[in-house]
Amino acid sequence: MNFTSAIQTCLNKYATFSGRAARPEFWWFVLFGCLVNIAAGILDSALFGHGPHLAQPITALTSLGLLLPNLAVSARRLHDIGRSGWWVLIGLIPVLGILLLIWWWTRPSQPAA
Numbered sequence: 001m002n003f004t005s006a007i008q009t010c011l012n013k014y015a016t017f018s019g020r021a022a023r024p025e026f027w028w029f030v031l032f033g034c035l036v037n038i039a040a041g042i043l044d045s046a047l048f049g050h051g052p053h054l055a056q057p058i059t060a061l062t063s064l065g066l067l068l069p070n071l072a073v074s075a076r077r078l079h080d081i082g083r084s085g086w087w088v089l090i091g092l093i094p095v096l097g098i099l100l101l102i103w104w105w106t107r108p109s110q111p112a113a
Contacts, residue, residue, distance in 0.1 A: 003028050013076075014069040017085050021076035022109055029073050033066050074101070082110040 001009075006028035013019070040059040048054055075085025081104055090097040 010073045017075045020080040026077040080109045081107045
């Protein structure tokens with residue numbers, strides 16, 4: 001799966017929490033989200049200035065817009081390794097939760113049952 005097909009798949013299944021997402025699909029979408037947020041941050045800085053107390057509405061809107069597709073592809077990636085999609089909530093535990101999720105997201109796919 002290449003970059004564009006992964007992005008198209010994730011955005012087409014933006015609210016589909018069932019099914020599976022292979023490693024390339026997941027990581028290409030993570031890269032896409034990072035690139036979009038960087039571009040939004042640059043645009044915010046150009047339009048509104050930069051600083052810790054200045055508004056960043058474009059970054060906020062892009063992050064909010066990518067939240068549901070990111071949760072969906074994360075749950076589908078967990079399904080691909082044989083875990084429940086609800087495990088994505090473990091990311092709410094500071095440090096350890098996200099480290100565990102990263103570990104799981106890097107694991108190879110399990111055979112379909």
